[in-house]
Amino acid sequence: MKKLVLLGSSLESDNKGVNALGIGAITLLSNNFDNAEISLLCVGSPAKKEKTVKISGKPLKVKVYYFSKYDIVKSIKEAYLYQTLKITPKLEVSKLIQSSDLLFDINEGDSFSDIYGSKRIIRHFTDSKLVLSWKKPLIFLPQTIGPFDTTFGKKLGKHIIKRLTKLYVRDEKAYEFIDKIGVERELAIDMAVYMTPEKVNVEVKPNTIGINVNGLMYLNRYKSLAGKYDNYVLLLKKLIQNILERGFEVLLIPHTYSAANPNIEDDLVGIKKFVTDNPHLADKISYVDKDYSAQELKFIISKTVFFIGSRMHSCIAGLSMSIPTIGLSYSYKFEGTFKMFRQEKYVLDVNYLKEDEIDDLINEIVNAIENRIEINNVLLEENNRKPLRLHKKAE
Numbered sequence: 001m002k003k004l005v006l007l008g009s010s011l012e013s014d015n016k017g018v019n020a021l022g023i024g025a026i027t028l029l030s031n032n033f034d035n036a037e038i039s040l041l042c043v044g045s046p047a048k049k050e051k052t053v054k055i056s057g058k059p060l061k062v063k064v065y066y067f068s069k070y071d072i073v074k075s076i077k078e079a080y081l082y083q084t085l086k087i088t089p090k091l092e093v094s095k096l097i098q099s100s101d102l103l104f105d106i107n108e109g110d111s112f113s114d115i116y117g118s119k120r121i122i123r124h125f126t127d128s129k130l131v132l133s134w135k136k137p138l139i140f141l142p143q144t145i146g147p148f149d150t151t152f153g154k155k156l157g158k159h160i161i162k163r164l165t166k167l168y169v170r171d172e173k174a175y176e177f178i179d180k181i182g183v184e185r186e187l188a189i190d191m192a193v194y195m196t197p198e199k200v201n202v203e204v205k206p207n208t209i210g211i212n213v214n215g216l217m218y219l220n221r222y223k224s225l226a227g228k229y230d231n232y233v234l235l236l237k238k239l240i241q242n243i244l245e246r247g248f249e250v251l252l253i254p255h256t257y258s259a260a261n262p263n264i265e266d267d268l269v270g271i272k273k274f275v276t277d278n279p280h281l282a283d284k285i286s287y288v289d290k291d292y293s294a295q296e297l298k299f300i301i302s303k304t305v306f307f308i309g310s311r312m313h314s315c316i317a318g319l320s321m322s323i324p325t326i327g328l329s330y331s332y333k334f335e336g337t338f339k340m341f342r343q344e345k346y347v348l349d350v351n352y353l354k355e356d357e358i359d360d361l362i363n364e365i366v367n368a369i370e371n372r373i374e375i376n377n378v379l380l381e382e383n384n385r386k387p388l389r390l391h392k393k394a395e
Helices: 016-032 069-085 092-098 118-133 151-161 175-180 215-219 232-245 267-277 294-302 312-320 333-339 355-370 372-382
Strands: 003-007 037-043 047-055 058-067 102-105 138-143 166-169 208-212 249-253 306-309 325-329 347-349
Touching: 003 016, 003 118, 016 037, 016 047, 016 058, 016 294, 016 312, 037 092, 037 118, 058 069, 058 092, 069 092, 069 118, 092 118, 102 118, 118 138, 118 151, 151 175, 166 175, 208 232, 208 312, 215 232, 215 267, 232 249, 232 267, 232 355, 249 294, 294 312, 306 312, 306 355, 312 325, 312 333, 325 333, 333 347, 347 355, 355 372
Parallel strands: 003 037, 003 102, 037 058, 102 138, 138 166, 208 249, 208 306, 306 325, 325 347
Antiparallel strands: 047 058
16 A cells, blocks of 8 residues: 655645645545555644545545644654664654655645745745655645745755656746756646535526635735735726626635634635625625535536636636636736636736726626637536646656
């Protein structure tokens, strides 16, 4: 029985996109390795849990290990002592890595980069360094690599990437950097595509257009992002009014949220604020107001006739279910993912959107809605792709 460990993901995050990556990756690993024992290694308060993931309706038990960042660093030291002096490791994290056959890292989809600051790249560099210190094969599953805008980030990135057993990427943006360091890579679809939806009892009326409201952009609370999303609120208001006037139902869908314990960029908080800010629209729209898993949200999105998302993995839920989808993009990563579905022209950049640009952007969305049958046909064809077979080095 193969013992597999997955890093850089979660099954319990408020960010359902991170959960979708984890579930999708577990699904892919399960399909590639029969009867494998799959574990997740996460950073957090030390704990050991067992979670059940449904794969095509069938339950799969997954062990989830939480270790502190200090344990990770200590384990790297234990690896050095083991390699040089054959001192038996004592830490549980060391024993987990040492007993594993293959390890896979997804780096939360886009966190192997220095654009989020030095703490983020050091955090994920340390995960990778842990595996490599134990001289275990490390495979990066499809993700965004970089960009690396600092000399510090480039050095750390290069150090890890050159030592991987295999590198899969989900877009072409990092190719220049990867080419410079002479590392082979393979382009593959985002892991969330492999996550199967789970049926849930939520009414989605016929002729419904789903809209994911991005709480980070709507609430606009980060000083570092001042001015970037100032017209996102007005865009949503005018867009929803336009869609309602065309006779469609509107369902607002959160994707990074917790109904019980909302955070600073919670999508559901943004949705509720939109309803409060627009009382004339409140009785004409509906919204998802309870906590649902990533798989359940994918099911809900699959029942819409068209989807508009501002969180990338909400868009992937739509695209992978062949629902015509518009991405209201805040990041370059949207383009690469949509391109994998031949949908890159339906990525609309809303960074620093000007008020006088809103009507033109809405017209582009309306044209796509009117063209939804043709878009659906393209997506049906793309979603017939063969599942990723992991590189023979990983077998």
